[in-house]
Amino acid sequence: MEHKGTKTIETERLLLRVFRLDDIEAAFKNWTSDSRVTEFLRWPTHTDISMTERIIKEWIQESDNPDFYQWAIVLKEINEPIGTISVVGKNESLNILHIGYCIGSKWWNRGITSEALSAILPYLFEEVGVNRIESQHDPNNPYSGSVMKKCGLTYEGTLRQADFNNKGIVDACVYSILKSEWKYR
Helix, strand or coil: CCCCCCCCCCCCCCECCCCCCCHHHHHHHHHCCCCHCCCCCCCCCCCCCCCHHHHHHCCCCCCCCCCEEEEEEEEEEEEEEEEEEEEEEEEEEHHHHEEEEECCCCHHCCCCHHHHHHHHHHHHHHHHHHCEEEECCCCCCHHHCCCCCCCCEEEEEEEEEEEEECCCCEEEEEEEEHHHHHCCC
């Protein structure tokens, strides 16, 4: 892989970009304080804006690193970030990236997360040189799996008690797409 960092990517409805300090309030309002969003995630619901501020400042600091990929999902119609999509794991020797995402519940079921994931795939395959992109979800959160399927990822199976989230130790439904599959979709 040739890491190139969080490049700005634009779609019809979205701007995917690095986080900025002026995103803190919107992030807290739109998703980090939303317990419906964090139900199946590994980090707790933010009860105070200072929690969101600390994380976004870390992301901003890391954004200079070429192997750091953390996009703010900005909905153009309101010009605010409503979620995030990022690389949450890497295997350099196998050219694998693991993707995670979340958006505020107010924007669920509108195809926004699928649009964001579909937008980063060409960049990661063509420019970064990834061979495999994977993601996973708790079986009790099938909507996350719907995003993966919609973007061409293949369900590979469910790993029993192989992950954790705010519910505790959980199973993990694993999906992936290979560069060779993506090229010929």
